[in-house]
Amino acid sequence: MRNGKVALRTEGVWFAYREPDWILKDVSLACSLRNVMMIMGPSGSGKTTLLKVMAGILRPQRGKVEVLGIEIQRGVSRGLRPAIGYIPQQLGLVRSLTALENVLIGALSRISPGRGLLGLFPGHEVEQARAAMDLMGIGHKAREKVFRLSGGERQRVAIARTLLQHPRLVLADEFVSDLDLPRAAEILTLMRQVAEQEDITFVMNMHEVQLVQEFGDQVLMVSNGQVLHECSAQEVNLDRFTEVVQ
Amino acid sequence: MKRDFWVIGLVSLLQGVVLGQLGFFDVQRLGKGLLNLGRFAGEMVPPDMGVLPVAGKALLETVQMSFAGTVLGFLVSLPLSILGTRRLFPEPVPALARLIAAAVRTIPVLLWAIIFVILVGLGPLAGTLGIAVYTVGYLAKIYAELFEGTDPEVLEAVRGVGASRLHLVRFVVLPEGANALVAQLLFMLEYNIRASSVLGFVGAGGIGFVMQVYLQTLDYQRLATLLLLILAVVLVMDGISGWLRKRFLLASH
Ligand SMILES: Nc1ncnc2c1ncn2[C@@H]1O[C@H](COP(=O)(O)OP(=O)(O)O)[C@@H](O)[C@H]1O
Numbered sequence: 001m002r003n004g005k006v007a008l009r010t011e012g013v014w015f016a017y018r019e020p021d022w023i024l025k026d027v028s029l030a031c032s033l034r035n036v037m038m039i040m041g042p043s044g045s046g047k048t049t050l051l052k053v054m055a056g057i058l059r060p061q062r063g064k065v066e067v068l069g070i071e072i073q074r075g076v077s078r079g080l081r082p083a084i085g086y087i088p089q090q091l092g093l094v095r096s097l098t099a100l101e102n103v104l105i106g107a108l109s110r111i112s113p114g115r116g117l118l119g120l121f122p123g124h125e126v127e128q129a130r131a132a133m134d135l136m137g138i139g140h141k142a143r144e145k146v147f148r149l150s151g152g153e154r155q156r157v158a159i160a161r162t163l164l165q166h167p168r169l170v171l172a173d174e175f176v177s178d179l180d181l182p183r184a185a186e187i188l189t190l191m192r193q194v195a196e197q198e199d200i201t202f203v204m205n206m207h208e209v210q211l212v213q214e215f216g217d218q219v220l221m222v223s224n225g226q227v228l229h230e231c232s233a234q235e236v237n238l239d240r241f242t243e244v245v246q
Numbered sequence: 247m248k249r250d251f252w253v254i255g256l257v258s259l260l261q262g263v264v265l266g267q268l269g270f271f272d273v274q275r276l277g278k279g280l281l282n283l284g285r286f287a288g289e290m291v292p293p294d295m296g297v298l299p300v301a302g303k304a305l306l307e308t309v310q311m312s313f314a315g316t317v318l319g320f321l322v323s324l325p326l327s328i329l330g331t332r333r334l335f336p337e338p339v340p341a342l343a344r345l346i347a348a349a350v351r352t353i354p355v356l357l358w359a360i361i362f363v364i365l366v367g368l369g370p371l372a373g374t375l376g377i378a379v380y381t382v383g384y385l386a387k388i389y390a391e392l393f394e395g396t397d398p399e400v401l402e403a404v405r406g407v408g409a410s411r412l413h414l415v416r417f418v419v420l421p422e423g424a425n426a427l428v429a430q431l432l433f434m435l436e437y438n439i440r441a442s443s444v445l446g447f448v449g450a451g452g453i454g455f456v457m458q459v460y461l462q463t464l465d466y467q468r469l470a471t472l473l474l475l476i477l478a479v480v481l482v483m484d485g486i487s488g489w490l491r492k493r494f495l496l497a498s499h
């Protein structure tokens with residue numbers, strides 16, 4: 001941990017889509033400011049559910065979720081909303097809009113409703129969106145519809161959109177798992193860079209042990225809705241992972 | 247396999263009974279009808295082209311009514327269908343919106359025309375309003391179903407940036423549904439052009455009035471000209487909307 005301050009904390013979180021089928025069972029965790037936390041675990045173990053609970057999309061039946069010191073288990077206030085970036089597994093992009101329009105969606109919380117409805121984004125927001133796209137290396141794709149972009153380009157659009165909302169915490173769901181390793185590493189390098197520059201805390205679900213070791217700070221292993229093990233990224237290895245999961 | 251056989255057998259039997267009740271096995275009546283159809287068709291040729299100016303004017307009115315009615319109905323059906331989308335609004339809002347659309351849909355377009363003739367008097371205004379209201383009932387249902395199909399993950403992600411409900415509509419629901427939205431609108435317009443050609447029967451304007459006169463005076467040669475004109479308009483509309491579909495809808499996906 002590079003910094004003592006906590007960006008995200010959960011305490012005794014229980015969640016079920018339909019009680020009493022508990023998907024999360026007494027999950028407690030903490031992630032320090034500016035850390036990159038990787039959540040590992042077999043498919044169906046509740047990683048996506050946990051991420052959605054921490055993003056304030058799902059409300060836990062029991063327990064506490066704290067983002068930047070503010071409790072959100074009963075809902076996220078409008079003011080805090082943009083501070084929490086959430087990138088779903090399928091990225092959640094609007095396929096029929098252009099890359100630039102998708103990135104500008106990240107700025108919607110700062111735009112008056114009227115301007116937003118007309119799609120009239122202020123010049124400085126458009127500049128910011130273009131800068132974020134340049135940073136992600138997709139500046140030349142700004143006018144392209146998202147459904148025409150490749151998988152890797154879409155990931156970059158999704159990150160740029162999230163950056164535009166000026167988040168303090170970004171929760172990303174396995175979002176490089178559709179890419180080959182070199183490409184995934186490229187994007188994660190960018191994310192780490194951004195995390196340091198912009199003071200952003202990243203939490204992501206991740207399968208690939210190599211990537212976890214290279215890009216993570218903290219690692220959380222979950223199985224069957226429970227946290228089984230917490231360690232630093234250096235301590236992770238494949239044996240440890242399979243041992244914990246079994 | 248065996249169950250399929252039983253189902254098909256049962257449905258066929260039912261269909262047979264129903265057809266019998268409707269008089270489909272009354273050979274004498276059907277034969278007479280066939281004979282009359284022949285005579286009717288015979289009296290239609292050659293079509294009397296002398297009525298072209300009158301018929302053309304009435305047809306133009308019909309087309310105007312269909313366009314104006316479809317556009318008006320579309321404009322009202324959009325907000326109604328958005329209110330009817332469960333992914334956007336909590337109950338009972340969607341249930342209420344859908345109930346309104348269903349209630350409107352219960353009444354056939356001809357009856358709406360009669361109602362508006364009573365309310366605003368004879369003429370194309372009544373027809374236009376009738377078409378508009380009928381369009382609302384139909385499109386609001388189709389559009390609400392369409393919007394309901396919006397990818398929940400995309401909605402979740404955009405809601406997550408702090409976007410308002412109106413923003414969700416503007417940036418997710420409408421663009422994702424745009425193609426189907428336009429396709430249904432074109433379909434509705436074609437349908438309304440056909441449907442509005444009979445609204446004149448109840449005095450709600452358009453070519454139907456002229457049609458009714460020729461029918462009552464047994465003026466089948468003039469009637470034939472009208473039918474040919476309507477056929478021409480329907481074909482032209484089919485062509486235009488087919489072209490639009492190919493040009494814009496297919497190209498974008
Ligand atoms: N919307 C839902 N309704 C009901 N059950 C769900 C829903 N989403 C996920 N689940 C269930 O919750 C469990 C954990 O799913 P998930 O959080 O997606 O796990 P992971 O992301 O680790 O694969 C699974 O058993 C899954 O079937």
Ligand SMILES: [Mg+2]
Pocket residue numbers: 047048049089174
């Ligand atoms: Mg998952």
